[in-house]
Amino acid sequence: MATLYLFGCAAPPVLDISGVIEEAQGRGWDVCLGLTPTAARWLGDALPALEELTGHPVRWEYKLPGEVDVWPWADAILVAPATFNSVNEWALGLTSKFVVGVAAEGIGKRIPTVAMPCVNAAYVQHPQFDLSVATLRGAGVTVLYGPGGFVPNEPGERRPYLWHHALDAVGAIVSPAS
Template sequence: MTSTLYVISSAAPPARRVQTGIRAAQARGWDVCLILTPSAHRWATEDAVGELDALRTLTGHAVRHLYKLPSGEDVLPDAHALLAAPVTLNTLTKWADGHADTLALGLLTEGIGLGLPIVALPYINAAQAKHPALPRAVAALREAGVRVLLDDDHDEGFVPHPPKRGRVEEYPWDLALDALPPA
């Protein structure tokens, strides 16, 4: 049986290269399903014609961004692990506060209660990293069992970049995949 990984991507520049993370996870044996925040979905539909079709073909699953209707069928297999990558300051702080107003946040908040292995790999700049809500959110998520890969006092993970100088090509997908249990 193949284990299913939900990759949950927020609207940050590495989301435009999420296929890199998907392929790396597939190479490790994961069946990958992609869930996008509404803004990340907008990027994939408005800025990149055909991107959703390519991602659907790559994963073999629908790319989700909205809650289904209660009468609707689940189109994705159940998740065995969650990877929030890239995850923005907005998603981290809302998630830590228990918001579930989007499918992405709903799956992340529920994943904690289900006891799923969850890894979060942020993509934030140094100015955002100074916001007082970030340390509280990271601490709350870590206390709930989420592995937040942010280079803070734990000396591991993503290092916030100077504003407007992010290096998308250096986004450490493998670091996040290494933090997950084997597929």
């Protein structure tokens, strides 16, 4: 069974992460869940149930030097929902957050990686966002943004987040049965 690192950032779709884990497991993935610190705070009461669901500790901090890594090696990484902040940090190599650091390192380790942003139309007007998406795509990350992926919503508007597109994209790159 292949291992999927599912990395969620603090955007409303992260609140649906347990269903996404179940769907990924139904597709044959062993899922390890990583969160940004804010997403971990949002899901605080659910963290024990998420650990039970995945069979792995939920992580949002780096391990200490000398500690054994508690997760198996990743066969694929899915960063979703990826916020404006996390996309920009990742593209710029700013790795103070665990999930951003592991995703950045995944590029160098050649771990197939998919990202699906969740940003509003006001944020994407900032010139850095398009540069960051282009940088990540240039580094080999499949970024599901624009037609066929995530299309920005207006500030305050909530539309369904197309998790199945993200899982389909990961499955198209790496078979969970590998």
